[in-house]
Amino acid sequence: MMNVESAQDPPVQDLPAQDLSEQGLPEQRLLMLRAPSANRVYAAASAPLALREAERVLGAHLGVPVTARVREIAGVEHLELCGRAPRDAMVRVASTLSSAMALFAPVDLAGRELLEPVALADVCRHPSDLETTLRYPGKTNEQFTALLINLASAASERRAGLLDGSLALLDPMCGRGTTLSRALRLGLSPVGADVDKADHDAYRAFLTTWMRTHRLKHTSASTRLTVDGRVLGSRFDAELARDKAAQRAGEVQTLSLLRCDAGELARVLGRGRTDVIVTDLPYGVQHGSHGPDSLDRSPLAALSRVLPVWRELLRRDGAMALAINRRTAPFDQAVARLADAGFTTVSADGEFRHRVDQSIDRDVLVAVRTDHPRAAELREESERAAARPSERIAP
Ligand SMILES: C[S@@+](CC[C@H](N)C(=O)[O-])C[C@H]1O[C@@H](n2cnc3c(N)ncnc32)[C@H](O)[C@@H]1O
Known part of the structure; x- marks a missing residue:
């Protein structure tokens, strides 16, 4: 569960060795x-x-x-x-x-x-219908969402948590929960927020039905989201396990779904506790973006407003993967907003660019805090990768 916290960033902990390289291993x-x-x-x-x-x-x-x-x-x-x-x-x-x-x-x-x-390794704890059942205009493609999670995790020093379920993931503009569903499938305990009541209610209703239909051991509650006596919105919290045996074995996951503005999250979540922030930013095409008094309709303005908050939430060694629409948030301008907020962008201009439709020319910003222990190295790696022509070979 999340509490209002004002603690300083927790220290970057020593992690179990993840480097699996061994001299002399065959290719x-x-x-x-x-x-x-x-x-x-x-x-x-x-x-x-x-x-x-x-x-x-x-x-x-x-x-x-x-x-x-x-x-x-x-x-x-x-x-x-x-x-x-x-x-x-x-x-x-x-x-x-x-x-x-x-x-x-x-x-x-x-x-x-x-x-x-x-055989592929069994990396998902739940069936694929968790990601695919809910259909609606504006849904982020599931595969693209999985790619975003993978890119953010790869740049986080706690990436091993993606495989053991301990990676703390936040989607601060989660819509109807595509990122959260993927994270749940991977065994994580994600947190999502969206300002839109219809989106919040739709994902809460879907997940409740899905947990029942799949006979998961679960509990859930909807409450008001209050901070210092002020109501910010509402929240839905769920705890789930595949079955009784999983519950006994401690394979219990949680989900927190907050209905509030992404710029308010520092008041709700602990500082420096999120390993990865993954979100598909508003495209500035159909829905615009919501903000206090709907002032920030431009995706870049919305980004500038929320980034300082997200920086507080992110661990020093964490990482973000943000999908942008280059038509309304040009890559270089988004990178400049990130830099202003204390982030280094570690994906290159156009590295993950692809066309979604006439109005959406999508790209991915992978970014880390400027004080991330490997910020410079990640930046160099990305420049090298972007400069390399993609190799394609004949049979
Ligand atoms: C591109 S959609 C995300 C779609 C989502 N990945 C999905 O598959 O459902 C962007 C979302 O950002 C939300 N949003 C826009 N401005 C926001 C703000 N200031 N705070 C929280 N959410 C916001 C919108 O309500 C919308 O659901």
């Missing part, structure tokens, strides 16, 4: 088949986006350089992933990639390359 090669919906959603950008996600995410989690390239086999595009890391760890991280559908390992049989199926 592992995996071929990943991407879900066909990835092609439909991102059209031409789907392969480059998957490559960049794979290199960043596998490289960060495994602690070794991993290269990704598109390889066509029997007329079907695969993503070839190469790195000197233990096979199990590589499979586990690859299984979290947003478009992962199937994995194969190439096997040499008397000079002929055959593909051996490799």
Whole structure:
């Protein structure tokens, strides 16, 4: 549960070693088949986006350089992933990639390359209908949402928490909860906020029905969101476990859904306790953005207003992944707003750019606090990755 807190940032803790690199490990090669919906959603950008996600995410989690390239086999595009890391760890991280559908390992049989199926790791605690059932205009695509979570986690020093359920995730403009549902599937205990009552009520109603339909062990409560005696909005808190056995084993997750302005969150949540902030920012196209007295209708103005608050909430070694519409929030201007608020942007202009429709030209800002222990290194890595041409090889 969240309390109003005014404590200073908690210290950056020593973490269990995550670097899995070992001298002399043989190179592992995996071929990943991407879900066909990835092609439909991102059209031409789907392969480059998957490559960049794979290199960043596998490289960060495994602690070794991993290269990704598109390889066509029997007329079907695969993503070839190469790195000197233990096979199990590589499979586990690859299984979290947003478009992962199937994995194969190439096997040499008397000079002929055959593909051996490799089971994807079971990284999701709940079935996919949690992410896909709710449909509405303005919903963020689920695969793209998974990509945002992966990019933010990769830049956070507590990225291992994505795999063990301990990563603290906040979507401060969560709409009807696509990020929260993905986070729940991954076993996390997310926090979401949205100022819109219809969105809040719709996600609360959906989740309540979903928990009942799936016979999860759960409790939930809707209450007023008050701080210092002032009502800011409302909140919905749920606690859930897959079943009794999971509950006994302590595999209990929580969800907090707040109905309030994203600029008020520092008054509700603890400072420096969030590992990753992941959000699809208002596009400034259909709904505009809500703010006090609806003053900030421009996405850039909204960003400037909320960023100082998000900086307070984010751990020093945490990271953010924000989706922007370049038509209403040009990349360089968004980067400048981030810099003004004390963030370093660690994704390059156009690195994750893709067209959604006529009015939405989407890109991703991955950003860390300027005092993040690896801010400079992440920035350099991103510049190097953006300068590298995406490799594509023939059969
Ligand atoms: C692009 S939508 C997010 C969609 C969401 N990812 C989903 O799949 O449902 C942006 C959201 O930001 C919310 N929003 C805009 N301004 C806000 C503010 N100042 N505080 C909190 N939420 C805000 C809107 O209500 C909208 O739901």
